[in-house]
Amino acid sequence: MRERLLSLLLRTKRPPLWLGIICGALCIAAEAMLSLFLERVMSGDFLGGIYLLGVLLISIQWGLGLGLATLAGSAVAFNYFNLPPEWSFSYGTRGLWTPIPIFLLVGFAISSIAALVRSLNIQAENRRHEVDLTAQLAHVLLRTKDLKAALQPASRLLARAMEAPNLEIRLEELPGEEHAEALPLVENGVRVGTLVLPVGVPEPVRRRLRERMVPSLETLLRAAHDRENTETVLASSRDEIHRIAQEQAALRRVATLVARGISSAELFNAVAFEMGSLMKADHVAINRYDPGHVTVLGSWSWQDGTEKVLPLGSRWPLNEVSVSATVLKTGCLTRKGSYEQSGGKIATWVRKMGVTSTVGSPIIVDGCLWGVMLVFSSAREPRFEGVEERIMDFTELVATAISNAQARADLASSRARVVAAADETRRRIERDLHDGAQQRLVSLGLELRAVEDGVPPPMTELREQLSRAVDGLTGVVNDLQELSRGIHPAILSKGGLVPALKALARRSALPVELELEPVPPLPEHVEVALYYTAAEALTNVAKHADASVVYVTLGMAGASVRLSIRDDGCGGADYGKGSGLIGLKDRVETLGGRLRVASSAEEGTSLSVVIPIVMTPIVTVSADQS
Template identity: 45%
Template sequence: MLARLGAWLVRPTPPKLVVGVLVCALFLAVETLLVYPLSRLAPREALAVIFLLGVLVVSTVWRLWLAVVMSFVSAFTFNFFPVAPEGRFTVRDSHDWAELAVFLVVAVLASSVGQLARSRAVEALERHREAQIFIGLTRLMLSTDDMSSVLPEASRRLSHALDLPFADLHLGEVAAGAGRVTFPLRYHARVGTLVVPAGLPDPMVRRLEDRVVPALAMVLRAASDREEMSDSLRASRDELRALVTEQQVLRRVAVLVAQGAPPSDVVAAVAAETAWLLDADATRLMRAEVPGTVTVLAEYSKPGMEPLLGKRLKTSGGATELVLNTGRPAHVDSYEVRAGALAELARREGFHASVGAPIVVEGRMWGALVVLWSRHLPPPSDAESRLAQFTELVATAVANTESQGELKASRARIVFAADEARRSFERDLHDGLQQRLVSLGLELRAAEAMVPSDHDELRARLSQTTEGLSAAFQDLQEITRGLHPAILSQGGLGPALKALARRCPIPVTMDPGPKRRLPSCVEVAAYYVVSEALTNVAKHAQSDEAYVDINIAEDGSGHECLTVSIRDDGVGGADPGLGSGLVGLTDRVEALGGQLQLTSPAGYGTTLVATLPVDVDCTRPPHR
């Protein structure tokens, strides 16, 4: 209660004059009514203090002149009405003048104190309002990433808080004009401007210069710091997002490379991924051919463009020419004035700029990856380095594929050479040694017939030699069949497999499949797969019966494949790593582009499946 009363007494604007006059009259009436009965009990000096209370209140709340009037009226009232024995104010009485002087001094002092308190209160209120408005402005300007978007609202709040017609905030320098003045707001290396009406009172101008302008500059400095920090964080976030995206793209391509995907799949993925990653209109991966030409192996472009896949292009005038000539990444910022076949093609297709990177495989220039844009802007500054990462993956995929091709070709050459050596050895045995043994056997039979009847021992010796020679001939035939069975060359795969089944010590149920002849290398591979499998069944499977199924069907790409399946009901648990037979079969099958799969769970028998392509050229070994 007292605090509110004190605030009301020292408020910046005094109450109206009519209120002051009424308060004076009320104080005089109350003081007179209070002093009159006390005049008989208290001394005169003590009663004067009661009249000083009204003077003190009026002097504190209202202006000085009303306090002076109150002082005179209080002095005359004190002397004329309540206090005896004078009952009047005597001009010659120094005591009366002293009382009047005390009233006036109290009025002046109280008025001065009140005025000072009011000025302090005004300043405190102004500072409080300024603090509130600057808190609001700080929250407003720190709540956005773009200071310029909140300047109108900040200006409105500032003008309302300062009781000004307008107060405009600007982030740049603004010149003073008619009816307005400007105050510079310096924050960091920049200068903003506060624009207010001209002709403001000096106290308001000092207030703006001393308190408002420095506070506004501080708010702008904090908002600028926040904006710069936000921009930096946004840039870092964008860079991190771009890096994560790029790493994801590179990982997808790297997975294809690691899985041994064909180069066509890898280059197609690279073309699509780089176009998406660099926001390009087209991407082309080109293989270097004869000097000055390239072949488009993969491309990715937006709809409506003429495809160039498989076409041979001249390299003049494009980024490809620079890449192939220098062996380093290169860029073309504009095709408008360039001459050459690729430059004309780029203009015809609507491309403005491009970036290319070389694909180097085992030290030789293999080709180039080129990205093109139709917008009239230079390529991204980091496009060359980002492309280089993709070209390294393409080079790895190509090198892996070429190495695998060389390995397969080398394996195939070995298999073909071994088969040819077997076949040649079999022919030499059949045409040479076997015929010689047959001739020797006939000669021995003739010699045995010419022996006289009384030479029984000689005849018996010749008969034993003839039988031994016949047994050796049969052994040689078995060896010849193991090298390269003649029935396979003469009758085909079906009769050869039936012969294997007949010689197998356990029963064999066979479905020989189609009757038509197949390429010789395919028949030889299938024959040896069945022969090795039946040998393993007889030796290790402990099986009562074996089953052989052969059929021809198309694979997913439309090519015919021969599938040879051998299974048994034995003990299972076969391990292809424990013997060299299955390893050799695997090499033979894979050398022809086929696959060999072994399934042998313990206790559930063994199944061996070989898949061989039918469209194989057996006249020569495969090559790169």
């Protein structure tokens, strides 16, 4: 209650003057009546304090001027009603005038103190309002992402609080206007905005704006500028981090494909897709340099329809003006815009696709220019600014994949040559044994048999010796035939794989159960690999497995032939325990197949071979020695 009364008495907005005059007159009248009532119990000299209450009230509400006027009226009423002679004014006796100066002096002091209290209260209220206004302006200016959009509500808020209509906050300097005044807003020597004041704003408001609000506005606008710049930097950083994360993820996916050793066509198309998605390009092509032209090995396009994609295997000339030709000449990353002034097959395709910019990055393999990666865009605004590092990262992965493919191709070719040389050596040894030593031993046996027939009957001991020699020679011929048959079985060349496996089963020291499905005619190198795998496996089972039976299965698995050999022995087969399995594995993998061995004491040993009948051609890569 007391706080509400004080706020009512000390309110900053001054009531109308006419109301103050009426209130002053009413206060004097009420004080006079009260003094006449109290005059019965107290001396008239002390009744002047009653008249000071109205002076205090009027001074607090209407200021010092009206308070002094009320003081003068109160002094007249005090003299007239309470000082002797009562109900009249006294001019002759000096002592009667003594209370009046004291009354006026005390009343003046009370009026001054009341006016000062009012002034201090007004200043405190103004400070509080300014603080609240600054907080509201900070809420408006610092919580928005667009500072320009926040200036209008901030201007309305400031204009309403300062009672200055059409007041405006701007970021730019004020152009020459006749009906406005500009207050520059400067923070640390940097202009951060302008406060525009319309003509007609009272001078106290102007002074208050200059002294109180301008510094706060300068600080707020500077903080808003800093916040906006910080938001921009953070947004740019977030975009950059997101871009780097996408780029690294794409590079990891491509690196994984490179490590897996997938086919070149799949890899190139995957790289084109990742590059196009990352760069937001319209078309991407990976081309290899060939004499006089480039060949498309991988391509991608965001548009549907095969006509939008550069066909795989298509060739494009190098004697025209193009990015590919420029990269071939310079060996550096190249950009090109419009092809409007160019002619030829490439320029026609570019104009048809609406391409507005092209970037080409060289693909360097083993120090030589192998090809070029082309990125096309149909956007009006350039998209490929600052992309050199990203493109080069992908081209380096492509170069690594090509180098790996070349190394794998060279390794496969080398292994194939070794296997082919070994097979040829086997055939030559088998042929030499059959046509050379075996034939000579057979001839020698026939000659000894003829000599035996010509020995006279009485020479029985000599006949028996010749007969034993002929029998021993026949055994040597048989052993030589078996050896020749193991080097390269003639039945494999004459009858095929199935009869050769049956012959192996018949000669095996252990029972062999065959499950041989009909298979189409197989290439000779595939039959030889399967035959020697079966022969080596049966030999190992007989020597080491201590098995009771061997199961041999032959059949088709899609486009591949599958051979499985399983026993019920003691297990223990391992690649590291001998060169036989390693040699078989090399022979099978040379043909693009797989050899798996599973061996345990509980289940025995299982060996499986899968070889594709139609070999996937190894992609040959050649570097242009330009």
